[in-house]
Amino acid sequence: MVCGVIKYMDDELENILGAKSKLRIIRAMINADDALQSINSLSEMAEVAYSVAYRDVHILKDLGFVVDEEGKYRVNRRHSLYLKIAEIFADKEEIGGISISNRQRKDIAKIWAEVGNHENAQIIMHHNADPDAVGSAVALALLLKKQGLRVTVSAPLGISRQGRRVLEKFQFHVREEVEKSPSLVFIVDSSSSEQIGKLAFRTKPKIILIDHHQRGNLAKDADFTFVDTEAHSCAILVYRMIVSLGIPVVSHAAPFILCGIVADTAFLRIACKEDIDAVDELLNHVELSDIFDALSVKEDISERIAKLKVMRRVELYRVRDLIIAFSRAGSFESRAAVSIIRMGADVAVVFNVKKSEIRISARVRKYLSSDIDLVKMLKNAEPLIEGSVGGHAGAASANGKNPNKVNEVRKVILKSFEKRANSVSKLIK
Numbered sequence: 503m504v505c506g507v508i509k510y511m512d513d514e515l516e517n518i519l520g521a522k523s524k525l526r527i528i529r530a531m532i533n534a535d536d537a538l539q540s541i542n543s544l545s546e547m548a549e550v551a552y553s554v555a556y557r558d559v560h561i562l563k564d565l566g567f568v569v570d571e572e573g574k575y576r577v578n579r580r581h582s583l584y585l586k587i588a589e590i591f592a593d594k595e596e597i598g599g600i601s602i603s604n605r606q607r608k609d610i611a612k613i614w615a616e617v618g619n620h621e622n623a624q625i626i627m628h629h630n631a632d633p634d635a636v637g638s639a640v641a642l643a644l645l646l647k648k649q650g651l652r653v654t655v656s657a658p659l660g661i662s663r664q665g666r667r668v669l670e671k672f673q674f675h676v677r678e679e680v681e682k683s684p685s686l687v688f689i690v691d692s693s694s695s696e697q698i699g700k701l702a703f704r705t706k707p708k709i710i711l712i713d714h715h716q717r718g719n720l721a722k723d724a725d726f727t728f729v730d731t732e733a734h735s736c737a738i739l740v741y742r743m744i745v746s747l748g749i750p751v752v753s754h755a756a757p758f759i760l761c762g763i764v765a766d767t768a769f770l771r772i773a774c775k776e777d778i779d780a781v782d783e784l785l786n787h788v789e790l791s792d793i794f795d796a797l798s799v800k801e802d803i804s805e806r807i808a809k810l811k812v813m814r815r816v817e818l819y820r821v822r823d824l825i826i827a828f829s830r831a832g833s834f835e836s837r838a839a840v841s842i843i844r845m846g847a848d849v850a851v852v853f854n855v856k857k858s859e860i861r862i863s864a865r866v867r868k869y870l871s872s873d874i875d876l877v878k879m880l881k882n883a884e885p886l887i888e889g890s891v892g893g894h895a896g897a898a899s900a901n902g903k904n905p906n907k908v909n910e911v912r913k914v915i916l917k918s919f920e921k922r923a924n925s926v927s928k929l930i931k
């Protein structure tokens with residue numbers, strides 16, 4: 503057994519290195535994945551005294567291996583030694599080429615046990631649903647249908663052109679309306695309630711969240727979660743579920759999972775081994791060229807005009823060697839932010855200011871995304887826009903109710919770069 507080997511290595515390490523408590527704390531933290539833990543829960547998980555856990559966690563924090571957020575702690579997965587250390591301590595098992603941590607297997611088992619209590623399920627995806635949202639939702643629907651559930655898949659706030667094309671090509675019907683009183687609701691590929699809109703259920707359903715974004719309010723409100731912020735796509739999480747449950751992939755689900763993986767890995771450019779292994783397996787059911795074909799949508803004229811207008815309104819700042827661009831868009835703000843980065847900016851922030859609403863989309867150049875965390879940066883603007891932030895370190899967005907503080911938001915963002923670079927921003931004219 504793999505676990506036995508790791509256990510043995512652990513004992514060896516403990517014997518050589520001494521500090522047993524610290525090794526146990528490290529193991530507990532790594533196996534908690536990125537979920538925040540209190541000192542109390544860590545001391546229980548690691549089976550060490552509270553005072554010892556407190557000391558060790560703080561030593562690890564000083565070393566940068568642990569980060570703290572509001573008095574709770576998680577391992578710093580960006581630490582340069584994280585992968586090496588996780589390799590030793592993570593309790594995981596290989597199934598079908600996919601390695602799934604024990605904690606995730608527990609999450610999946612809990613979700614599956616809950617599914618057994620229901621006869622129907624409602625799956626919901628985020629606004630302007632992209633191929634990953636669509637692919638995850640449909641693959642999940644097919645899995646649940648196979649279990650005998652009646653399933654409705656809904657996109658209450660619309661589907662993107664690419665998403666629609668995936669549905670057309672691989673034939674699945676998604677509704678706009680959401681069921682009034684489902685007993686079980688799955689939310690996929692979303693982290694905050696703004697992304698899915700107000701849901702008015704007649705009776706309170708059980709809510710299950712499957713997502714790969716930084717945890718937002720949906721993770722707090724859900725009854726069950728399967729969240730991995732390191733996963734490149736939500737579709738790979740659905741695939742992990744299927745593999746972990748030992749259910750053969752329905753061939754009809756394969757193209758949907760593939761569309762999610764391929765789209766969210768920028769056509770496999772940022773794919774990891776797990777993504778490639780999944781693609782390899784899923785290609786037993788569909789041609790890769792069909793996936794690429796489903797995902798390549800010609801930009802429509804309104805999008806191209808919107809993006810070009812955004813270019814005209816760009817305002818540039820420089821902090822040391824970083825070029826930070828701000829602009830405004832009436833639509834397509836995230837696509838516009840991507841275009842600004844392609845043009846040469848290091849950071850792009852595009853505001854979509856409406857009468858009583860504001861949306862902010864931010865992107866950072868790929869090689870800087872391990873250094874600059876846009877979610878953290880935009881968090882400072884949350885009180886100003888009276889809203890919330892979601893997304894990833896390298897691609898984040900925020901939605902809020904107050905559209906009147908754009909200048910203040912820009913100042914707050916520039917401040918965070920000034921702090922980091924120890925220099926003052928200059929407007930480039």
Ligand SMILES: [Mn+2]
Nearest residue numbers: 634691736766
């Ligand atoms: Mn996604």
